[in-house]
Amino acid sequence: MTLLNSLKLSQQTKKIISASFKEKLKDLPENGWQRVYTILMKWCKFLGIKEVPDQEDMKMILFFMKKNYGELTLDEIVNAFNLAVAHKLNVDPNHYQNFSPLYVSGILNAYKEYKTTHWSEYNIKLDEHESKLLSEKNKPSEEELKILRIKSLLAIWDDFKSGDEEEVAWQVHAYYDLLTEANLIVLSDDEKREILINAKRLLKKEKQRDVKNEFSRKQIIDEINNHTAKTPAIIVLNRCKLIATQKLFENLVADGLDLRDKLSLIKDDRFEINGERELESSVVGEI
Numbered sequence: 001m002t003l004l005n006s007l008k009l010s011q012q013t014k015k016i017i018s019a020s021f022k023e024k025l026k027d028l029p030e031n032g033w034q035r036v037y038t039i040l041m042k043w044c045k046f047l048g049i050k051e052v053p054d055q056e057d058m059k060m061i062l063f064f065m066k067k068n069y070g071e072l073t074l075d076e077i078v079n080a081f082n083l084a085v086a087h088k089l090n091v092d093p094n095h096y097q098n099f100s101p102l103y104v105s106g107i108l109n110a111y112k113e114y115k116t117t118h119w120s121e122y123n124i125k126l127d128e129h130e131s132k133l134l135s136e137k138n139k140p141s142e143e144e145l146k147i148l149r150i151k152s153l154l155a156i157w158d159d160f161k162s163g164d165e166e167e168v169a170w171q172v173h174a175y176y177d178l179l180t181e182a183n184l185i186v187l188s189d190d191e192k193r194e195i196l197i198n199a200k201r202l203l204k205k206e207k208q209r210d211v212k213n214e215f216s217r218k219q220i221i222d223e224i225n226n227h228t229a230k231t232p233a234i235i236v237l238n239r240c241k242l243i244a245t246q247k248l249f250e251n252l253v254a255d256g257l258d259l260r261d262k263l264s265l266i267k268d269d270r271f272e273i274n275g276e277r278e279l280e281s282s283v284v285g286e287i
Contacts, residue, residue: 007125013118019075020115026070033062036074040099043081049099057100064101069108080111089114149178150263157259160249176241184262185244192240199239200224 009017025036037058044052053061065077072080084093084107091110095103140148153175179185187195203224211217220235227233252259 007122007129009122009125013121016079016115016118017122019073019079020119022073022075024071024073025066025077028074032074033066036062036065036077039074039078044099047085047093047095047099049095049097051097053099061099061101061104065104065108068105072108072112076111076115077108080107083111083114146178149175153178154260157249160246161253174241176245179245179248182263184259185248187244195240195243196227196236199236199243200227203235203239 005014023032028036040058040061041052065072080089083089084091087093089107089110090113091106093107156175176185204221207217207220207224211220223233224236227236249259252262
């Protein structure tokens with residue numbers, strides 16, 4: 001896929017931008033100017049000019065174009081006349097039977113103005129495209145993301161051990177899946193049912209107390225009551241994960257164990273924060 005196609009430009013913008021990347025008039029060889037001459041003669045006939053410029057007058061027009069519009073390409077010259085005749089440029093396309101440098105400059109100046117709008121669209125799309133590529137380039141790998149999650153989990157674990165349970169409560173559910181993958185949370189069906197019952201009970205009690213609007217309160221409680229495996233309620237799922245994770249933390253503390261020792265990770269002295277060893281970028285097992 002070409003860059004122009006990947007930018008998802010409008011067809012007209014794609015045409016305008018594509019034309020501007022062709023060989024410029026100032027870079028044309030001598031035989032290239034013969035093509036420009038032929039195109040202008042055809043346009044004179046197309047426009048209905050009864051007395052086309054003679055060879056000397058046409059040379060003057062060509063010299064004028066090379067000097068003043070050398071940055072344009074042959075395709076852009078064709079585009080300019082097509083758009084002018086279609087009344088899509090901010091210029092009067094009526095030649096009054098006079099195909100002159102003044103007439104040509106009017107059309108080409110209007111085309112350059114028209115072109116700026118499409119270049120603006122191109123530049124915006126190009127910036128978005130480059131930003132996306134840069135973002136994807138800097139996007140961390142799955143392994144790097146997992147290490148970041150583990151570091152965050154251990155920070156929460158430290159908060160829990162220090163007694164900051166409020167800080168733990170609102171975010172620890174996000175690490176439930178990681179802990180189950182590491183086989184640190186293994187629940188029987190009976191345990192899952194018990195956690196679900198407890199989660200619903202606590203949530204309904206909290207919402208009855210905290211949600212003042214009766215209609216909103218009823219909607220939330222209905223959502224909690226209607227939670228099933230097929231139609232899960234996020235609020236219920238997250239509370240179940242919170243309860244299970246907090247239970248793990250409580251058991252570890254009660255048994256005098258450290259979560260760091262329970263995670264199957266290789267440790268490395270390169271990662272050291274506040275005197276404590278952090279996690280290495282290598283993971284052992286399916287964590």
